[in-house]
Amino acid sequence: MIDTVIHDASEIVVGPAEDRSRLKQHEDGAIAVVDGTIAAVGPNDAVTREYPPENAAHAIDASEKAIIPGFVDSHTHALFAGDRSDEFEAKLSGATYQEILAEGGGILRTVRATREATDQELLDQLLGYLDVMLAHGTTTVEVKSGYGLDTETELRMLSILDRADREHSVDVVPTFMGAHAVPPAYDSDEYTEIVIDEQLPAVVDQDVAEFCDVFCEADVFSVEQSRQILEAGTEHGLQPKVHAEEFVHFGGAQLAAELEAMSADHLLHADSSDINALDEAGVAPVLLPGTAFSLGAEYADARVFLEQGVSVALASDFNPNCHSPSMQFAVALGCIGMEMTPAEAIMAATHGGARALDRDTGTLEQGAPADLSLIDAPSHVHIPYTFGVNNVEAVMKGGEIVYDH
Ligand SMILES: N=CN[C@@H](CCC(=O)O)C(=O)O
Numbered sequence: 001m002i003d004t005v006i007h008d009a010s011e012i013v014v015g016p017a018e019d020r021s022r023l024k025q026h027e028d029g030a031i032a033v034v035d036g037t038i039a040a041v042g043p044n045d046a047v048t049r050e051y052p053p054e055n056a057a058h059a060i061d062a063s064e065k066a067i068i069p070g071f072v073d074s075h076t077h078a079l080f081a082g083d084r085s086d087e088f089e090a091k092l093s094g095a096t097y098q099e100i101l102a103e104g105g106g107i108l109r110t111v112r113a114t115r116e117a118t119d120q121e122l123l124d125q126l127l128g129y130l131d132v133m134l135a136h137g138t139t140t141v142e143v144k145s146g147y148g149l150d151t152e153t154e155l156r157m158l159s160i161l162d163r164a165d166r167e168h169s170v171d172v173v174p175t176f177m178g179a180h181a182v183p184p185a186y187d188s189d190e191y192t193e194i195v196i197d198e199q200l201p202a203v204v205d206q207d208v209a210e211f212c213d214v215f216c217e218a219d220v221f222s223v224e225q226s227r228q229i230l231e232a233g234t235e236h237g238l239q240p241k242v243h244a245e246e247f248v249h250f251g252g253a254q255l256a257a258e259l260e261a262m263s264a265d266h267l268l269h270a271d272s273s274d275i276n277a278l279d280e281a282g283v284a285p286v287l288l289p290g291t292a293f294s295l296g297a298e299y300a301d302a303r304v305f306l307e308q309g310v311s312v313a314l315a316s317d318f319n320p321n322c323h324s325p326s327m328q329f330a331v332a333l334g335c336i337g338m339e340m341t342p343a344e345a346i347m348a349a350t351h352g353g354a355r356a357l358d359r360d361t362g363t364l365e366q367g368a369p370a371d372l373s374l375i376d377a378p379s380h381v382h383i384p385y386t387f388g389v390n391n392v393e394a395v396m397k398g399g400e401i402v403y404d405h
């Protein structure tokens, strides 16, 4: 039984070509979906001969439209309460992110609001954001805890992520990030011990996280504290991720390489030896242009990675300091701000994100999950070209149409 045939698409973006610098794509293409996976993808004539649309339960005419893999947003802090729009205004008047954090604002303010919110309030807000992400073409999203900073709230956050994953068609990948900031009652050594001795065991006991992340940054967690936390996470079966080289060059990227972390994220201040170390250790570099855009900071140097043949991921970093859950916007910033080609940016936002989360999605190769978006434009180039609007017409997740504009 053929579930769905999408035919006459003006372009199908399959994924990276063999040399990884170009896209594998078909103009005038078709896709057949059977049992939630891609059964065939290729030129329209060949695919529809083998999988005639009239024999399929659903046939979709994609004339004048492009098909791309669902976006895999590999770095977000999408579960939070409260409103920091006034901090956005303060930053526009010259306040820095660190000044706001040092005065008890920023992450610490979101922690207070998140602790006060009920589970239902947090879940409802997250489900609303997942709706927006899906409507903008995201089919898998990583979400971090880290607005609890105590065992009880960190566990609450991770259980809410588990509920959201079961209730929503977007796949939610949970990351434990108790080491997101140091709560005011402790110094960073004391709090590092609490993360390792209390939070991690409880998280593992409840089996609610897949990755462990640390904000390795000046005045937050030192390289040594980060190493201790991530090594403890690894002993408990949580793969490491690192917030590295965001505000200053600090050593987080080398740590990620040393620990063979799943990813190193931000990397605004990474140098060429960091890039080599990450590449040799097989760590996925995750670039977050929305953060640089919202902070008015310089973008990470995507071109240096790409010229060295190192694939990168693009993610939204959706959080109260970078309030855009749209991967289309991240792709546009990747191109306009970081000089990526549209093809590189789309690959980074799909296949690159999947690599940073160890998932088999983010590609439309035969056998991959049928997670894809129908774009209301004839090619992927229109996504960054027509920035600021939603180009997604419909989204399929696991072979089902789960969003239709
Ligand atoms: N840099 C640290 N964490 C987040 C920001 C979180 C917040 O400001 O609430 C980030 O990745 O950008």
Ligand SMILES: [Zn+2]
Pocket: 075, 076, 077, 243, 317
């Ligand atoms: Zn982050």
